[in-house]
Amino acid sequence: MIKFESVVKKYPDGTVAVNGLDLVAPSGKITVFVGPSGCGKTTSLRMINRMIEPTSGTIWLDDQDTGKVSESTLRRGIGYVIQHAGLFPHRTIVDNIATVPLLLGWDKKKARARSLELMERVGLDPNFARRYPAQLSGGQQQRVGVARALAADPPVMLMDEPFSAVDPVVRGELQDEFLRLQSELGKTIIFVTHDIDEAVKLGDQVAVLKVGGTLAQLASPAELLTDPVDDFVAGFVGRDRGYRALGFESGTLDAASEQTVKFGDDSATVLRAGRDGWALAVDEARRPLGWVRSAAVPSGKQVGPELLHRGGTLASVSGSLRAALDAALSSPSGRGVLIDENGALVGTVTAAEVVQRIESHLHARRDQHDEGAVSGG
Numbered sequence: 001m002i003k004f005e006s007v008v009k010k011y012p013d014g015t016v017a018v019n020g021l022d023l024v025a026p027s028g029k030i031t032v033f034v035g036p037s038g039c040g041k042t043t044s045l046r047m048i049n050r051m052i053e054p055t056s057g058t059i060w061l062d063d064q065d066t067g068k069v070s071e072s073t074l075r076r077g078i079g080y081v082i083q084h085a086g087l088f089p090h091r092t093i094v095d096n097i098a099t100v101p102l103l104l105g106w107d108k109k110k111a112r113a114r115s116l117e118l119m120e121r122v123g124l125d126p127n128f129a130r131r132y133p134a135q136l137s138g139g140q141q142q143r144v145g146v147a148r149a150l151a152a153d154p155p156v157m158l159m160d161e162p163f164s165a166v167d168p169v170v171r172g173e174l175q176d177e178f179l180r181l182q183s184e185l186g187k188t189i190i191f192v193t194h195d196i197d198e199a200v201k202l203g204d205q206v207a208v209l210k211v212g213g214t215l216a217q218l219a220s221p222a223e224l225l226t227d228p229v230d231d232f233v234a235g236f237v238g239r240d241r242g243y244r245a246l247g248f249e250s251g252t253l254d255a256a257s258e259q260t261v262k263f264g265d266d267s268a269t270v271l272r273a274g275r276d277g278w279a280l281a282v283d284e285a286r287r288p289l290g291w292v293r294s295a296a297v298p299s300g301k302q303v304g305p306e307l308l309h310r311g312g313t314l315a316s317v318s319g320s321l322r323a324a325l326d327a328a329l330s331s332p333s334g335r336g337v338l339i340d341e342n343g344a345l346v347g348t349v350t351a352a353e354v355v356q357r358i359e360s361h362l363h364a365r366r367d368q369h370d371e372g373a374v375s376g377g
């Protein structure tokens with residue numbers, strides 16, 4: 001656990017970067033600091049490992065006052081990742097990752113073995129081990145940065161805009177892999193970003209900071225989207241927040257069974273299968289491939305890849321209602337395709353069915369809220 005207690009940082013020129021911050025970042029969870037430029041995110045982060053000293057207040061790491069521990073002891077237990085990875089340009093990838101273990105006195109062989117293990121963990125080709133940072137893409141360098149921070153297995157990780165310098169597709173991949181890694185490692189993480197979508201995707205809890213260094217709201221992503229505490233947070237959280245909040249709602253949907261066709265099936269089969277003029281093509285493992293418009297299969301012809309409409313997104317049957325609604329809205333047939341954990345077809349749902357489920361969730365939540373208000377009042 002990391003606990004900020006009335007923490008203030010006033011720089012020598014009089015700038016108050018952080019003004020009385022109180023918050024707890026629970027162990028094993030990701031806490032995201034988000035807010036506009038200059039709101040004190042980086043200053044708050046760097047006070048944790050004492051790269052910046054607070055002017056007043058205390059930062060606790062579990063039951064230790066960080067101000068009373070030596071900086072080197074403190075930093076041994078804290079991994080640190082920054083934008084552009086900050087790798088040593090003249091050291092190979094394997095040596096970059098081994099930096100902290102070598103500083104801690106591990107023997108070279110053990111440190112290298114640990115580096116290689118971590119390269120695999122963060123999804124880096126082991127053939128990159130002998131390369132230099134400049135010979136890697138930006139996204140690959142960020143993975144090295146994460147591996148380096150994890151090398152000595154610190155319980156705490158501080159991450160300052162680690163994925164900001166890469167394109168949106170690579171960024172999405174890095175985020176997904178970071179979440180997968182965290183689900184295995186369970187580190188206590190503070191993650192700084194100025195991007196609210198990234199905050200909401202990655203955070204177990206999100207701290208929205210205001211310029212002047214005060215905390216506007218500390219909440220779960222779903223709560224932030226559905227119940228912003230003031231106009232500043234509502235504005236910062238942005239548009240479409242009701243829709244985005246659906247990303248945190250899951251609910252079992254009654255999937256209708258869908259007749260399917262396969263490559264090689266003839267036009268008569270497609271016509272029979274095609275409810276409303278559309279049939280869903282699947283592979284041997286019943287994984288959806290795309291929709292076929294029955295009328296577009298000339299009589300006597302067979303289904304081939306050229307007839308596929310691939311527009312519809314796929315939603316996991318145990319996933320969010322947002323993904324299910326998106327699957328229905330993006331499907332050329334109007335039927336959203338639901339798949340299981342192996343990617344195989346479970347069935348389909350319409351947008352109306354998903355909306356009905358959303359409404360029943362909303363009613364249940366309002367009823368709960370009303371009951372709480374009655375019993376509370």
Ligand SMILES: Nc1ncnc2c1ncn2[C@@H]1O[C@H](COP(=O)(O)OP(=O)(O)OP(=O)(O)O)[C@@H](O)[C@H]1O
Pocket residue numbers: 011012013015016017035036037038039040041042043044194
């Ligand atoms: N060394 C310094 N001396 C004086 N003022 C500083 C110093 N470092 C930061 N500041 C100021 O403190 C405030 C908070 O800065 P900080 O870098 O913590 O913000 P941030 O939220 O991380 O911003 P960004 O998103 O732009 O990186 C800003 O007004 C900044 O100009």
